[in-house]
Amino acid sequence: xxxxxxxxxxxxxxxxxxxxxxxxxxxxxxxxxxxxxxxxxxxxxxxxxxxxxxxxxxxxxxxxxxxxxxxxxxxxxxxxxxxxxxxxxxxxxxxxxxxxxxxxxxxxxxxxxxxxxxxxxxxxxxxxxxxxxxxxxxxxxxxxxxxxxxxxxxxxxxxxxxxxxxxxxx
Amino acid sequence: xxxxxxxxxxxxxxxxxxxxxxxxxxxxxxxxxxxxxxxxxxxxxxxxxxxxxxxxxxxxxxxxxxxxxxxxxxxxxxxxxxxxxxxxxxxxxxxxxxxxxxxxxxxxxxxxxxxxxxxxxxxxxxxxxxxxxxxxxxxxxxxxxxxxxxxxxxxxxxxxxxxxxxxxxxxxxxxxxxxxxxxxxxxxxxxxxxxxxxxxxxxxxxxxxxxxxxxxxxxxxxxxxxxxxxxxxxxxxxxxxxxxxxxxxxxxxxxxxxxxxxxxxxxxxxxxxxxxxxxxxxxxxxxxxxxxx
Numbered sequence: 001x002x003x004x005x006x007x008x009x010x011x012x013x014x015x016x017x018x019x020x021x022x023x024x025x026x027x028x029x030x031x032x033x034x035x036x037x038x039x040x041x042x043x044x045x046x047x048x049x050x051x052x053x054x055x056x057x058x059x060x061x062x063x064x065x066x067x068x069x070x071x072x073x074x075x076x077x078x079x080x081x082x083x084x085x086x087x088x089x090x091x092x093x094x095x096x097x098x099x100x101x102x103x104x105x106x107x108x109x110x111x112x113x114x115x116x117x118x119x120x121x122x123x124x125x126x127x128x129x130x131x132x133x134x135x136x137x138x139x140x141x142x143x144x145x146x147x148x149x150x151x152x153x154x155x156x157x158x159x160x161x162x163x164x165x166x167x168x169x170x
Numbered sequence: 171x172x173x174x175x176x177x178x179x180x181x182x183x184x185x186x187x188x189x190x191x192x193x194x195x196x197x198x199x200x201x202x203x204x205x206x207x208x209x210x211x212x213x214x215x216x217x218x219x220x221x222x223x224x225x226x227x228x229x230x231x232x233x234x235x236x237x238x239x240x241x242x243x244x245x246x247x248x249x250x251x252x253x254x255x256x257x258x259x260x261x262x263x264x265x266x267x268x269x270x271x272x273x274x275x276x277x278x279x280x281x282x283x284x285x286x287x288x289x290x291x292x293x294x295x296x297x298x299x300x301x302x303x304x305x306x307x308x309x310x311x312x313x314x315x316x317x318x319x320x321x322x323x324x325x326x327x328x329x330x331x332x333x334x335x336x337x338x339x340x341x342x343x344x345x346x347x348x349x350x351x352x353x354x355x356x357x358x359x360x361x362x363x364x365x366x367x368x369x370x371x372x373x374x375x376x377x378x379x380x381x382x383x384x385x386x387x388x389x390x391x392x393x394x395x396x397x398x399x400x401x402x403x404x405x406x407x408x409x410x411x412x413x414x415x416x417x418x419x420x421x422x423x424x425x426x427x428x429x430x431x432x433x434x435x436x437x438x439x440x441x442x443x444x445x446x447x448x449x450x451x452x453x454x455x456x457x458x459x460x461x462x463x
Contacts, residue, residue, distance in 0.1 A: 027226065030305040031234050032315075034241040034434055039306060063194045067201065075222040078307050078314035078350060081215055082204030089197055129311050132209055133357060138378070141310030 014168045015057070018160065019065035022049040023072050030076045040141075043073060043084070044149035047121075048156035050088050051114055054095040055102055056160075057170050066092035080132040087125040091117065107157060114153050122146040220345030223316055227348040230304045231318040238302075238437050245435070296409060297443045299323045303436050304348070311378055313339075313356035317439065320345045324443060328407050331439045336413040336430030337361070337401060338439050351439065354414070354429060355382050362404040363414055365397050374399065374414060374427060381418060384425040393417055393425055409444040 022045065029042025046069050053061035070085030077084075094117050102110055126142040164170050208215030249256060301319035319325055321344050331338045331351050339353040352359055359376035363384070370391045376382045387393065397417040403410025415429040 027230070028233070030316075031230060031237045032241075032303045032306050032437065033237055034244060036434060040310070063190075063197050067197045070201075071204075075219050076226065076305060076316070077309045078219070078312045078316070079309040080205055081208045081218065082201040085204070086198065086201035089194070089201060093194055128205065129309075132205060133311070135357070137311055137357075145310075 011059075014170055015060040016065075017168055018049060018053045018057075018060045018163070019069060021163075022046045022069045025049075026069065026073050027076060039077065040145045040148060041152070044145060044152050045156055046070075046073065047088065047091060047118060047149045048114070048153050049160065050092050051095055051117070051153075052157055052160045054092040055099060055110070056164065058096055058099070060168075060170055061092060063089055063092050063096075080129065083125060083128045083132065086128060087121055090124055091121045094121070107154065110157070111150075111153055115150050118146055118149055122149075216343035216350075219350065220320070220343050220348060223348040223350070224320065224345040227304055227316070227318050227320075227345075230316075231302060234302060234304050234318070241435075241437070297324075298440045299325055299443070300438055300440045301325070301349070302438050307353075311357070313353040313359075313376065313378060314342065315339070315351045315353065315436070315439070317349045317351060317441075318347070319441075320347045320349045322346050325349045325441050326443070330401075330408045330412065330442045330444060332412055332442060333431050333436055333439050335432060336415060337408070338431055338436065340407060341441060349441075353433075355380060355433075361408055361414065362402045363399050364402040365391075365393060365417075366400050367397055368392060371402055371404065372425075380433075381426040381428055382415075383423075384417070384427055387425065393420055395420060399427055409442055 025045045026039075026042045029039045029045075050061055050066045050069065054066070066088040067085045070088035071082070073079075073084040074081045098113070098117070102113055105113075122142050122145065123139075126137065126139050129142075130137050208218075299319060301317040301323065303315050304318040305316035307314045315338075317325075317331075325341055325344055327341050327344055329341045331340060337354055339351045339356070339359065341349050342352040343350040353376070354361055354374060355376045355378065357376055357378045359374075359382070361374040362371065363374045364371045368391070370388060370393075372384045372387045372391075374382050375385045384393070384399070395417050399414040399416065401408040401410055401412040401414060413430050415427040415431075417425060418428040419426045
């Protein structure tokens with residue numbers, strides 16, 4: 001394999017790490033820990049991950065990856081298949097469309113952007129579930145998940161920044 | 171010739187520029203298709219989910235063992251804090267239960283004697299499988315559990331699942347090596363029950379909260395806080411007599427039941443292989459009635 005091919009293969013491998021990390025966190029947090037709601041933390045982590053990488057390196061979080069992460073969550077969690085897939089896909093789409101607005105901004109501003117974007121996306125998830133169950137469901141758990149994701153974002157962002165610069169060099 | 175080549179190139183270039191959008195639109199369509207199909211064909215969606223959980227369950231089962239150990243260590247640490255109170259409480263409980271045990275032996279003896287007099291046919295003890303809980307529900311809107319055993323272990327859809335404390339739920343989806351339980355607290359769960367003291371029937375309806383409601387009680391039925399709720403066996407899905415919970419509150423909101431099961435400490439459940447007694451075939455029945463007259 002020539003230099004070009006090796007570089008390409010190396011890039012593909014490194015670019016698939018963020019999505020794989022998100023999938024593993026989702027699977028790991030669905031294990032039966034005695035801590036209730038830990039799987040909500042896993043979903044919040046996945047949402048922050050999709051947001052971060054769709055913003056900074058969309059090659060590492062194409063729409064298909066966001067879709068796949070959501071699909072894994074749906075299949076393990078027992079909820080309607082496609083609900084979280086659709087939600088994370090919508091998140092990645094909105095972020096990629098707004099990339100230019102976020103260019104070069106500080107963490108605080110990006111965090112603020114996350115707060116703004118994640119709210120309608122969470123409500124989309126709630127709406128899809130209401131339609132699926134044909135019932136008006138309590139929005140509080142979804143809002144709690146939103147607040148959790150917002151609170152987690154700076155930490156997750158730091159984690160991914162380290163991952164990106166030190167390990168993956170993307 | 172030149173013109174045609176350039177126009178073909180232009181179309182291809184346009185296609186390539188649009189293809190990310192096309193890809194996203196396709197994915198959106200796929201997600202919506204999944205949602206609609208899984209709503210319309212819930213059994214097919216169950217097969218897909220079971221196939222995926224069959225793949226993941228061996229690894230998750232292996233991972234859930236250290237998690238269970240961690241939970242037990244946390245539990246033991248907590249227990250050390252309250253050892254003295256716990257000891258006192260357990261002593262009182264043992265004293266109370268010893269009285270009940272004596273009463274139970276006596277009742278069993280009387281029951282057997284009466285049953286022999288009436289020549290009642292005893293129902294056989296149902297077979298069961300015990301499975302490890304491999305994953306909790308991932309969503310606040312769906313109360314399910316993933317088990318590390320499936321069709322290979324004899325588990326089938328609609329079988330009831332219990333823990334040492336009481337009824338947990340029933341099997342909703344079955345794969346080869348995994349199965350998914352619908353808990354009694356889930357929005358879609360309906361369990362025919364009765365109030366043990368009075369024998370009045372009702373339906374235990376989940377609403378995704380920790381306290382499911384008792385619905386379809388006959389008007390004028392008397393319910394008191396603290397009444398024990400057990401399965402009635404009607405409908406043929408749940409075996410009769412399984413402990414479910416206690417009435418915890420009666421208000422405008424409805425009659426709320428606190429299930430006996432401690433959801434936070436569920437590491438294994440027992441799936442009961444119960445088959446309801448078959449109804450009589452109609453023709454033979456009328457012939458028998460006619461012969462009796």
